[in-house]
Amino acid sequence: MTRYRADIDGLRAIAVIPVLLFHVGVPGFSGGFVGVDIFFVISGYLICGMIDADIRNGSFSLANFYERRILRILPALFVMFLVTSVLAAIYCLPVELVDYARSLASAVASISNVYFAQTAGYFDAPAETKPLLHTWSLGVEEQFYFAAPLLMLLVHRFLPKRTGLLFAIIAVVSFAGALAMSARNPTFAFYLAPFRAWELALGALLSVEFLPVPESAFWRNAGGAAGLILLLGVIAFGSSAVPLLAMTGLAAVGTVLVIASSERAISVAGRLLSLRPLVFVGLISYSLYLWHWPLTVFQRTDAVFFTESSASAKLTLIVLSIGIAYLSWKLVETPFRTLAKGASKTAIFGATSATMASTVGLCGIVILLSGAPFRFPKRIVEIGSFLAYDSSAAFRTGRCFLSTSRQQLDTETCLKPDPARPNYLLVGDSHAAHLWSGLSLAMPEINIMQATASLCRPAIVAGSRYDTPVCRTLMEFVFGDFLVHKHVDGVLLAASWKDEDLPVLSSTLQSLKSRGIDVTVLGPIVEYDAALPRLLVDGILHDTPSIASAKRTPGIRERDLAMKRMVTATGATYLSVYDAICRDDRCDELVQGNIPMQFDAGHLTAEGAIEVGRRLSAAFARKQARAADVSN
Known part of the structure; x- marks a missing residue:
């Protein structure tokens, strides 16, 4: 479980590329939004597998775990926050800037999914105007990882060898809850962690060896091929008009099949996913996910980078997203990961707390200033105020x-x-x-x-x-x-x-x-x-x-x-x-x-x-x- 698997980096590429192309508006990727669900299963597999291995060999530490999560997630995230906030201060109208400040504060607190679930009303501004909307998925993962290590420690302490049962229960209860909530409040079913936890739990079930994996070459290759075909089919032919659980369920099952196919030995699907171009995109996938959405939003709403909306403009946006993602991975993600070897936990937790507190404080000031209307002429402020019309x-x-x-x-x-x-x-x-x-x-x-x-x-x-x-x-x-x-x-x-x-x-x-x-x-x-x-x-x-x-x-x-x-x-x-x-x-x-x-x-x-x-x-x-x- 601790060995590096290049095929999983390739699978990350299969997750992030459709998300990017779907959001940019490239035809043929109508189901590309399920890339997020692929990420959920991968995260559940990797993180819960790591926790389980450390608990079993007696080396697990909550402080070490959260330190690694901080250095993995927050540096690139906060750089994106900084640049996006500058663009928001320049281009967002007062009512938009207030909404942005609220979403930023909730994203810093790892609850942006809750914020967007509560504010996604029938007349709410459309998704393509919210630069931080994509952080909802980070909120789901971070909430899951606040709870998962504690639950795994408790199970290991009182019910050894029942970790698989824990995640099986989580998966069943979460899926049943999502099914019920989909009929009552589809927005909550989409955004909230209790109704998404089953996807992370599926990955965890595979990592703790609760789910069977193929042993023979035939079944490895058959399972991997079936999983890839399922994923590519959902991405190409899926639609937001299809019930959410049908889409996410197919994507999650396909992801499990692909990961399981190379669990014992590399499958043909695993070899395909291990190709260097896919691995490269997988390595920068986190930064690519962070950056592509705010770039897309500001381009659509304010034409920040270019004025035309042609195919060449979409291609330019894709190249720009990948280029910035590479710089983020090279200059931010990679250096900060090495800090875990030398920096003290006190310094890391202290710097993180100070950064989070100051960011939330600045958001509060923006909200108190009503989005700084002095940045625009009076007529623009008056017309723009109707974007928050009740x-x-x-x-x-x-x-x-x-x-x-x-x-x-x-x-x-x-x-x-x-x-x-x-x-x-x-x-x-x-x-x-x-x-x-x-x-x-x-x-x-x-x-x-x-x-x-x-x-x-x-x-x-x-x-x-x-x-x-x-x-x-x-x-x-x-x-x-x-x-x-x-x-x-x-x-x-x-x-x-x-x-x-x-x-x-x-x-x-x-x-x-x-x-x-x-x-x-x-x-x-x-x-x-x-x-x-x-x-x-x-x-x-x-x-x-x-x-x-x-x-x-x-x-x-x-x-x-x-x-x-x-x-x-x-x-x-x-x-x-x-x-x-x-x-x-x-x-x-x-x-x-x-x-x-x-x-x-x-x-x-x-x-x-x-x-x-x-x-x-x-x-x-x-x-x-x-x-x-x-x-x-």
């Missing part, structure tokens, strides 16, 4: 808009009819919820009730790939209970419509028509490839006002026209939200002054909702007038 009041989140599985619709508030006014029910996802306040204010003569949930297409039958248990429960209640037993004057259906939603929407319209329910469909809104406030700020900073219009999501106008034809053909009413914002290929990006129409890539600010509601109300009034003429 939509909960306007959306009535937690009552009429359900954003988590733990929330329930407040029927007394959201579905209360008004006998003195016409009653309309607004049904759909967040793109329905963001219209409620504007429509209600623009049409006070109408009582607009609301039943909305995140990622929830307003459909009688399931059919959308975005369907969630919360959505299905809400839709079954709305269409199978409320509209059956309660009279409404009309139903408003709104969502972030996609092309594949049209057949399900058509069947819903036909069903509601057969029940004599008047239906109005509100079409898709203009969306962008990034948050509109950030695009507007970039346009000001780079003196390029057309940045936002160039970043509009393609195909929405065409979808809007197709929906209009389909909806009107069924006899329902169609209102174009797109036309309420865009005219002659120009879309309103600011409502008034420095207030953006939308606070992220597609959702309306309160002021934007009021303006859109005012524009839609005119068309809605004409619909009511026509209905009144028919009834008379």
Whole structure:
């Protein structure tokens, strides 16, 4: 177990290269994010195997163990923190810098995975804007290694030769917990250590010889080949749309097979992984993982290194990441590892504690200064502040808009009819919820009730790939209970419509028509490839006002026209939200002054909702007038 295995360095390359290419956006690596899972299994195998060997021969020391972990992890990590923080101070808007400071403080404390799990809300900034998001995996590993040595020592003391049983229990309990949490809160299942520990435990089970390894050359080669094929298949053909545990499970099993194949003697897979180019990438894999993500984030959000986004730009980013990773490995990682031979533990622990404390202190100052807004002109600060926009009041989140599985619709508030006014029910996802306040204010003569949930297409039958248990429960209640037993004057259906939603929407319209329910469909809104406030700020900073219009999501106008034809053909009413914002290929990006129409890539600010509601109300009034003429 203590012998050096070049094939494991090669396996590290198989882990980090797909992660790099996936994040940079190279086609053919749609499952590249499972590289992190490969790292987890490798770490469990190497570290727990080392601990077990030292415990059995009586040489294990917690102080020595943590000293080695500090010198292995922290020097390169803190150099990356330093450079990334300088870039953040230069380029991040105030609200972004505050978020960065919080993530940095949590990463220093080895709990960034907890921080990102708690802050990854439905309207949270997208992953590609968070320079330290990748440190979540380090948090998982560090938390595991705070607990694992203590548990192994206890087991060795009271239940000798039961270390394998310990990790088997951890693996089973952790996997079962991940399975349960995936249905309840997928974000927690992704980020938190208790639901990732099974991957590290699988590696540990192999290292303590709890899992069998192939003895014959045939089975070594067969197992290694199967593992490599499994890994490469998941990397090439996997997808974030596939359930997380299916992806991580296949990657973990493939990794175990590859490692086990060369446990007794080198397999063909092991020889392939021992090729010098792969070993080289494996040696720098830790630094490459550290550096590639912040470089990618700052390039995407601020074009720090080059302005174009072509294939050559992606190649440049890859080469830049590898080059900096090599320098980090050569000048930081390697020298600091040699310190373990001469430096005292007191000096190492003292310097580490001082560095961590000062970093957290600086983060606190940044937060107290509200992200240092004096770095930018007032207009940029005002527009950029909408990146931290709180939509909960306007959306009535937690009552009429359900954003988590733990929330329930407040029927007394959201579905209360008004006998003195016409009653309309607004049904759909967040793109329905963001219209409620504007429509209600623009049409006070109408009582607009609301039943909305995140990622929830307003459909009688399931059919959308975005369907969630919360959505299905809400839709079954709305269409199978409320509209059956309660009279409404009309139903408003709104969502972030996609092309594949049209057949399900058509069947819903036909069903509601057969029940004599008047239906109005509100079409898709203009969306962008990034948050509109950030695009507007970039346009000001780079003196390029057309940045936002160039970043509009393609195909929405065409979808809007197709929906209009389909909806009107069924006899329902169609209102174009797109036309309420865009005219002659120009879309309103600011409502008034420095207030953006939308606070992220597609959702309306309160002021934007009021303006859109005012524009839609005119068309809605004409619909009511026509209905009144028919009834008379």
